[in-house]
Amino acid sequence: MSEHRDIVYPRPRSPSPSLPDSPDSPSDDEPSSYQELYETRRLAAQHFDKMQAEQMDYFVGAIGNHLNREEQEETEREEYALNPRVPNLDDLNNILINRAELDHLWNTDDGLLGDDFFAIHAENLVAKITLLVTSHFAQGPVAIPASVSPWGMKTGDAEDTALEQYAKRIARPDMVCERPWDHLLQNEDARLLLLMGIIMRMLDDHVFSRMLFGATPEQEQELQELDRTQLADDGKYTSPTYPGGSLTCDAGFARSRVRSATVNLMLLRNGGIPIHFWNRVDELTHSMAMQLLPVLSYVWMSKPNHSYTFKKFYQHLHHQVAFAGWWAVQVRRSYAIVTIKWPTPGDPWEDKMENVGSSIFEISQMQTDLVDQEAVAEGHKRPIRRARVLVVANPEIRRYVPQIRGYNDFRILRTFVGCYNGLFFDRDDERQFVHHGKEPKNFDTDLVQYSLTRRWIREEEERLARLALRRRQGLPVLLRILIVLFIRFVLVWATGTTERQLYDTWVAPQVARALQEASKRTAGGR
CATH class of the missing domain: 4.10.280 (MYOD Basic-Helix-Loop-Helix Domain, subunit B)
Known part of the structure; x- marks a missing residue:
């Protein structure tokens, strides 16, 4: 087992x-x-x-x-x-401007003055102005309070409304915004396009439209008289195919040839440069800088510690004005006809325009969708909408060159615009614009009047702020006086002495001791 x-x-x-x-x-x-x-x-x-x-x-x-x-x-x-940091105009005292390097461009051969030449330099001018605007008018790191109106900033002259006049010509606000005119400068993309358009419009008025930028008054008068004489000799026949439809092609180009020959003769006498070219550049730069000063002051509220000075902005602007003046002189040297056309703000967007403010239009679409949804909820019909011109950054420039039969039409520069989502029919969109003008609290159809109102409001706010600051500064002094009076009252009440006795007991010895120490220090110093 x-x-x-x-x-x-x-x-x-x-x-x-x-x-x-x-x-x-x-x-x-x-x-x-x-x-x-x-x-x-x-x-x-x-x-x-x-x-x-x-x-x-x-x-x-x-x-x-x-x-x-x-x-x-x-x-x-x-x-x-x-109390924002504002551009210091003292920077312009005894300023030494570095002129733009244009010497190698003045002697451009006549054979090079073709379509491509003007197109390249026109695009270069727009690029230079874009760099100027983005460098000096872009938003800084500090958020600007929404209550501050850009149109209420201080200017050299309280009644100067040149900036507002230019803005009205190239921009129309979006009515769905809370404060439409302010939104044009508070929104960074819209502000940059607006400043580009204002600068280009200033150049158009004071540079491109002159018979010869930088010419003497006598030369300017001679060119105008020559132009009027040629215009009277052109005849009464009109052609609908000619740009403007008021002259025949042959007559219009004949007048342009005479003018260009006269301009070239005037330039030849002074080495290819108009006699008063740099003087006109200096004058126009100063005028434009003063008109842009309110917007620059507004943007600087977001840049309390930046290194830009008003002198740097002035120098940068001077270079662009000089380049625009040179380009305008070359246009007058050529016998071709150049037209500059600005779209009207509020017009429907067209294919020939380039919408460079896509973010602006997207924001407008979102805002109008909310407004339309509220209207539908209230029983109204949803409105039909389409893109309309909010701001024009630069005009359309075309060049017409005579040919054996007719002329050649060449677009030198395409117009750049920013759009808003407006109503489809022109009369409805115009009615909406006028209707909002009846609410002066947040909007006024006339930008000039709106700007003057905002300036007055800001001046009143600053006055009240200074008054409150003085009151806050005086409060510690008042408290100190009250404390001294209270201590004196307590001492008098506690000791049962009179004020004279209190002075003899407490104050007089302290004063005597202080005088003795002061006399000793004085004697020791000697």
């Missing part, structure tokens, strides 16, 4: 280590991997708790610093909004 044995199975161990003081824990002389695992987990838990506590302290500290910094920035922003 086989011997019976009991089979003893080893006791299964728990996957988690037991506590060191438990009866199941391994003895010191029998080290186990579970003991090491327990220690490792315990140390890991301690490390994790410590790391979590450090992260919590870091985040709490970071949030606290962020809130303190935001509070400080908000305070500085409010103070800066009341």
Whole structure:
């Protein structure tokens, strides 16, 4: 018979280590991997708790610093909004302007004055003005309070409204905005396009439309008289195919040939440069800089610590005016006819226009969708809409060159515009524009009147802010006086003495001691 044995199975161990003081824990002389695992987990838990506590302290500290910094920035922003950094006109005292390098361009051969020549340099001019605007009129890191109206900024002359007059000619606000005229300058994309259009319009009025930019008054008068004489000799026949439809092609180009020959003769006498070219550039630069000063002051509210100075802006503007003047002189040298056409703000968008403000139109679409949804909810019919011109950045420039039969039409520069989502029919869109003008609190159809109103409001706000600041500054002095009076009252009441006795007991000794110390210091100094 086989011997019976009991089979003893080893006791299964728990996957988690037991506590060191438990009866199941391994003895010191029998080290186990579970003991090491327990220690490792315990140390890991301690490390994790410590790391979590450090992260919590870091985040709490970071949030606290962020809130303190935001509070400080908000305070500085409010103070800066009341007293913003404005362009210092003293920068122009004894200023030395570095003239643009145009010497290599004045002697351009007549054979090079073709379509491509004018197109390349026209696009170059637009690029230069774009760089000027983006460099000096872009938004800074500090948010400008929405209550500050860009049209209410200070100008050299309180009644100067030249900037507003130019803005009205190239822009029309979107009526769905809360403050339509302000939105044109508060929105960065719209502001940049508006400033480009204003500068180009100024150049068109004072440079491109002149018979010869930089000519003497006598030369200007001679060219105008010659033009009138040729116009009278052109005859009464009109052609609908000619640009403008008022002259025949042959007569119009004949007049242009005579004018270009006279201009080239005048330039030849002075080395290819108009006699008063740089004087006119200086005068126009100063005039444009003063007219753009309010917008520059508004933008500088968002740049309290930037390094730009009014002198740098003035120098940059001077270069672009000089280049535009050179381009205008070359146009007059050529016998081709050049036309400059500005779209009317509020007109429907056309394929010949290039919409460069896509973000502006997208915002307008979102806003009009909300307005239309509210109208539908109230039981009205959803209006039909289409893109309309919000702001014109530059005009369309075309060049007409005579051919054997007729003429060649070449587009030198395509017009750039920004659009808004307006009503489909012209009369409805115009009616909406006029209707909003009946609410002068936030909008006035006439930008000039709106600007003058905003200037008065800002001056009143600044006056009230200065008054409140003086009151805050005088409050500590008033409290100090009240404390002194209270202490004197307490001393008189507590000691039962008269004011004369209080003076003799407390004040007189202090005064005498102060006089003695002062006399000793004086004697020692001698």
